Amino acid sequence: MQITAQTVKELREKTNAGMMDCKKALVETGGNMEEAIKYLRKKGIINAAKKSDRATKEGIISSYIHLGGKIGVLLELNCETDFVALTDVFTQLSKDLCMQIAATDPRYISRDNIPEDVITSEKQIYMEQAKQTGKPPAALEKIAEGKLNKFFNEVCLLEQPFIRDPEQSVEDMIKLAISKVGENITIGRFIRYQLGVK
């Protein structure tokens, strides 16, 4: 099996082990990165498979606690440079997004993040509901599609109406910030805790 220099380099960066050890580990494990790390640990060459500390993106982690601790939000908002991460526009955007998430409890960032089985199950439900209307079969699919779109608007953060200006979507608001700071901004991840509700 041929191990590329790129793979050896990646393992080196992940583990700080020597070049020859990394190459040997990859050869022994058929080039599988996870297994190669285990191999290096088994041989006592590295101590623990710790998460890499090398951040690949700039931005900020911000939080918002609502109602004296009944709801909490944690958000990673990314940009391209540390300089932009420190601007007022960027920090204000991260605050607004935290409040949005606290208020509206979105389940996903965008449609792309919704698992296929959730979409299938929702669509089934809307088709059944559509059948109850007594409308002609030809119209049912369209009714269900409309309801599915409404579902996406509700559960996807980017599609929600922005709470501080419901004429705009959250995505519009992010695009506005992008035009102001002059570099790309993306939502890395978010989570919302509500006391006693998992």
Place this chain on the structure above:
Amino acid sequence: MQITAQTVKELREKTNAGMMDCKKALVETGGNMEEAIKYLRKKGIINAAKKSDRATKEGIISSYIHLGGKIGVLLELNCETDFVALTDVFTQLSKDLCMQIAATDPRYISRDNIPEDVITSEKQIYMEQAKQTGKPPAALEKIAEGKLNKFFNEVCLLEQPFIRDPEQSVEDMIKLAISKVGENITIGRFIRYQLGVK
């Protein structure tokens, strides 16, 4: 199929649908709660399967942002009454725990939360390491167990040395708070974001 009054009550509480609708939905779906909710939605009786808003526990959600937004922690700390949730002892404990999590990046609350395959894989690695010492086979198991215990101490929040007083474990510190407030305190859940590191 016999549907218990308890199950009907549970579905009513989750959906706010009428008693008879809930009973019918459960009968039609063989008593499966998830399917019964879908049935009620399909029939147009309820609009959306939203998360219950009824909190089952008291406590607070708290957060901590470190290094100007490079690390963030969100924590749910639970107690039995809202009264205790508002005490200084409880709020100070939640702050200390957030700082602990930011500093030490624990992966689990306690050993009970570690998936079985993670334990198996770690133990295998320690057995291999032990073999390299050249010690007699009878001693290997003991060496591996020792290393596994050290791993638990590192990755389980409750077992970690408390950063503000490393003579005590985090669990000791929680027990101390329990003795002060006079009711049980548990860690509900936590999460730690590090910028660019998923």
